[in-house]
Amino acid sequence: MSNSSNPVVGIVMGSDSDWPVMEAAAQALDEFEIPYEVDVVSAHRMPREMVAYGENAHRRGLKAIIAGAGGAAHLPGMLASVTPLPVIGVPVPLRYLDGMDSLLSIVQMPAGVPVATVSVAGARNAGLLAVRMLAAFDRELAEKMVEFQAELNNQATEKGKKLRAKVAGSTSFGFTG
Numbered sequence: 331m332s333n334s335s336n337p338v339v340g341i342v343m344g345s346d347s348d349w350p351v352m353e354a355a356a357q358a359l360d361e362f363e364i365p366y367e368v369d370v371v372s373a374h375r376m377p378r379e380m381v382a383y384g385e386n387a388h389r390r391g392l393k394a395i396i397a398g399a400g401g402a403a404h405l406p407g408m409l410a411s412v413t414p415l416p417v418i419g420v421p422v423p424l425r426y427l428d429g430m431d432s433l434l435s436i437v438q439m440p441a442g443v444p445v446a447t448v449s450v451a452g453a454r455n456a457g458l459l460a461v462r463m464l465a466a467f468d469r470e471l472a473e474k475m476v477e478f479q480a481e482l483n484n485q486a487t488e489k490g491k492k493l494r495a496k497v498a499g500s501t502s503f504g505f506t507g
């Protein structure tokens with residue numbers, strides 16, 4: 331998996347145990363050929379390093395940070411408090427509470443310190459949201475996103491066709507062939 335040359339997105343997580351969930355963010359960035367870096371940065375277990383990471387991220391050329399954590403998931407919010415960059419938080423589900431603990435820890439930020447929170451285990455959308463943020467300033471990347479969305483549309487249309495073929499007597503809404 332890619333790719334550490336001049337990373338523009340930082341993918342960080344509270345523990346390496348979050349990687350099976352967070353990997354989907356990296357895959358999305360790979361699909362759009364966005365260079366990124368990956369690391370474990372825990373607010374709870376390595377607070378000084380976490381602050382240093384957040385404070386230096388924009389000076390190192392990062393444009394967005396994707397931060398995933400489980401349980402008492404303070405990492406995304408704490409990073410958002412020390413960086414001027416957009417932070418996308420990924421609630422990682424753990425063995426208990428189904429990720430509700432992580433979700434609520436990340437989403438309920440006080441005014442002034444925003445974290446763009448995706449769904450529980452929604453790391454792919456976190457990656458795609460980072461792509462959209464970058465695409466706002468990059469026309470070529472925006473066109474790639476348009477193509478990606480057209481492909482999603484095609485896939486959904488195909489699913490409708492297959493479902494209608496499977497379920498006898500069903501009719502189209504009129505917007506598909």
Ligand SMILES: Nc1c(C(=O)O)ncn1[C@@H]1O[C@H](COP(=O)(O)O)[C@@H](O)[C@H]1O
Nearest residue numbers: 344345347372373374399400403404405
């Ligand atoms: N939520 C946080 C933070 C933090 O928010 O700073 N640091 C670690 N963790 C979380 O603890 C869980 C268990 O970690 P271990 O598997 O290492 O015991 C992980 O989901 C991690 O994100």
